[in-house]
């Protein structure tokens with residue numbers, strides 16, 4: 095089975111109308127398009143790390159325009175997994191197949207449908223003998239998930255193949271914060287030629303996790319109590335690459351059609367063809383870089399934020415390419431990746447020139463500094479935080495590269511300072527990953543809601559002052575400020591900035607009500623709503639209006655009246671990337 099078939103089957107299975115032949119219930123999930131890799135309006139992470147990520151407001155209770163049952167194929171990036179890349183199963187870029195219930199069906203249907211999809215001959219037809227599952231064992235906070243256990247047993251999964259694991263393995267949710275949370279159940283496949291053991295031991299690496307079903311059923315209160323949630327949700331995620339691998343009898347993701355041509359190309363042009371780990375790292379990192387570069391937000395290699403992650407990935411790939419003496423540069427690899435994915439993700443082909451151009455620029459920049467940097471590096475007897483930073487700022491050595499090089503060359507790394515700096519950067523990549531999936535659901539505080547409404551006012555004011563060419567390119571809101579990226583060819587004049595500011599403040603003073611309506615996308619267009627119209631499948635959308643001033647397609651949440659907003663102030667207007675400007679603003 096190909097990746098394309100698997101994506102299609104998954105969406106078909108969950109969107110099917112009517113019951114199944116075996117008398118099953120109607121599934122009827124609405125198919126959502128993959129959201130951008132750079133999350134909109136979520137300051138807690140740099141990248142979309144799971145299919146649930148774009149759905150956070152709806153998991154917290156906002157009404158979704160497509161209903162209570164949703165399914166998608168979502169592009170994900172987990173830079174927090176970077177140290178595991180090279181093993182058989184962990185990638186920094188992967189696709190997640192997911193299905194959600196927003197307060198609709200719960201454990202029984204979720205578990206039964208997972209099993210049906212995996213094992214029924216009509217669908218994936220995986221061998222039941224090679225499957226095992228885990229459920230939450232229970233502790234002082236919440237009981238053993240007996241319900242999930244019993245539903246698996248009803249499906250005749252043997253007792254010794256249902257592992258009971260503690261919070262660290264089978265719980266999704268907050269550490270210390272208040273937040274929806276709950277147990278999960280994970281599904282594993284025996285990906286080895288060895289006979290499948292009767293007893294499921296999750297420590298045995300031949301068992302690969304392919305699918306996770308999360309049961310959001312508790313709310314952790316400020317006092318640390320776990321109370322039942324009013325809206326119980328299902329949130330599942332199945333790894334596309336892992337599942338394609340096991341469906342084709344492979345014991346790693348690199349032998350699937352999503353990687354094989356890339357691996358072949360790297361081997362073909364490299365001297366050291368046996369260094370499997372380096373080859374995998376190059377393939378993984380370049381793929382992730384290509385997808386970041388293709389994102390509509392226009393990220394370029396930089397020393398901060400997503401641009402820093404991009405730079406690190408490209409430079410780390412180049413260094414491993416040197417290690418195995420790869421002859422060619424990155425362009426032929428990027429072309430292969432674009433080819434593999436262009437049908438599913440047309441943005442890759444559309445942005446081919448930008449992708450290849452940015453890769454080339456970064457390769458040239460790095461080549462210039464790498465040699466000089468290596469010379470400096472070799473002079474060192476130990477590396478302190480200061481030196482690590484010097485290497486980073488002068489020669490563009492990402493910190494973990496410094497750490498890896500030091501290890502290779504037996505150079506002593508000294509000083510808490512270095513560790514602290516290193517940890518800070520690791521933290522950065524981790525928040526870009528595990529952070530959100532282990533909860534920390536986006537901050538839907540009142541401050542964030544107000545800034546979100548202010549962003550809509552700003553968007554419309556920019557269009558009115560600068561012209562209709564202004565389109566949103568990105569948005570990021572923290573409790574302290576908003577950041578808005580938009581298309582505009584030149585720096586804004588101080589007069590225009592003032593005009594925009596005044597227009598927004600005028601609308602705040604008018605105390606306009608903020609309301610939403612759900613409507614078909616064509617109607618939204620007729621209605622004059624601005625916002626992202628690119629949805630392939632999204633039939634219905636949510637349109638937020640602020641009085642008569644602004645109409646915008648958006649998931650929410652928002653303030654209920656502009657009168658709550660206070661005083662709007664633009665702090666900064668600057669270039670973000672070619673043809674894109676960035677505004678930072680606050681409410682005082």
Ligand code: ATP
Nearest residue numbers: 175183184185188303304305306331332333336531
């Ligand atoms: P693991 O324990 O293997 O790292 P996880 O518990 O982090 O997986 P989830 O967060 O539950 O995984 O994500 C849901 C599914 O997404 C997993 O079952 C797996 O199939 C897939 N997945 C997760 N992380 C990766 C990754 N780094 N590369 C490829 N697929 C992944």
Ligand code: MG
Nearest residue numbers: 172175184528
């Ligand atoms: Mg993981």
